Amino acid sequence: MASKIVLIGSGAVGATFAYTVLVKGLATELVIIDQNKDKALGDALDLNHGLMLAYPMKIKAGGYEDCEGADLIVIAAGAAQRPGETRLDLMGRNVAIFRSILGEVTQYTQTAILLIATNPVDLLTLVALKITGWPKNRVLGSGTLLDSSRFRYLVGQKLRIDPRSVHGLIIGEHGDSEVPLWSSLNVVGTPLEDHEENSRFYISPEEKEKIYEETRGAAYEIIAKKGATYYAIALALARITEAILRDQRSILPVSAYLEGEYGVSDICLGVPCVLGNNGIEEIVQVPLSQEEREGFLKSAKTLKEFSHQIGF
Known part of the structure; x- marks a missing residue:
């Protein structure tokens, strides 16, 4: 059965997740979106070179328009904590990042499932739910x-x-x-x-x-x-x-x-x-x-x- 995953954020967690998706054959299509477009392109190319050794899958670097038709959108993007920065300051920066990301996502889909990986994951799952207004069953975090x-x-x-x-x-x-x-x-x-x-x-x-x-x-x-x-x-x-x-x-x-x-x-x-x-x-x-x-x-x-x- 065809399934499409969009990954937003190709840092250490996102890229490792993308690799795991390929190794396990969890989707027929994987789109990687990252603010650093070269990083997303590099990860997509690297993963594509392993297709012969894994499962058939369409893998590419893309943009938010690729959220259209996605079954699952995984958000692993966010700010890292700076030295001396409080948790509240970090949250403020990540909320701003999520507003920007989700504003783009919701232009192209209202039917996908959102899976949040960015920390603090429980709070950012709540933020995603409130910003999108999507049903609570379709917004979840990696939790415990x-x-x-x-x-x-x-x-x-x-x-x-x-x-x-x-x-x-x-x-x-x-x-x-x-x-x-x-x-x-x-x-x-x-x-x-x-x-x-x-x-x-x-x-x-x-x-x-x-x-x-x-x-x-x-x-x-x-x-x-x-x-x-x-x-x-x-x-x-x-x-x-x-x-x-x-x-x-x-x-x-x-x-x-x-x-x-x-x-x-x-x-x-x-x-x-x-x-x-x-x-x-x-x-x-x-x-x-x-x-x-x-x-x-x-x-x-x-x-x-x-x-x-x-x-x-």
Whole structure:
């Protein structure tokens, strides 16, 4: 089935996502848009040289007019934080960038699905939703899928098992106030909290805190060591893309606009959602412990205060 992806922003994250789309064969057409036109042209040419080794796909550098007929538009463009710059200042610059980008996008399509990757992703997903006025199911962010993958990797490392055999979620902000759902974390259908100290699947409170701190601080560590994170987030974006374009109805924790779910309204946060051809088909509400619920509400409050500061 024909499918068209438009990627806006071909920096480290965007370019790695484009490569992943080619390797996985996720679309029949990929258009790359970047303010630096030579970078977009170079990436398109480089990817085209691999077509014989991957999947048939039409790949080109283009302009906003190419958004016409797009099934999915992925936004990975945005300003990087400057030394000494506050988060609010950075947000102000990125909101201005998003106004410009979305003003162009909406001239050429009103029917695509928007997937936001730019940080702070939850706030910028809200900004995109408000600026476009599109239905909430068609505007989503990468949310806490990457955080959940990091979480499951670290739990798998502790238990010495494949992270794909660990089932657990991080919800809330993609950032410092994210919430690990220890109460529903399980292996082979058995909650880890049911295991006693002598079990190989037991994780002590101290070890849980260490895993959470490493999950939450992963981006800071990677950025300190190599300047940016892009491999794992590109894989997360590709997984969301696959679920949407192939109508898989996969449940993934993405940034979604809440209207009363989990007791929260008028903010975008990472929560498990059913993803398919319509974007967010359904928001799934999972049981939370009292501590988890309080953490989620605190995360929501933090982001709502910030959204009000930037006028959203």
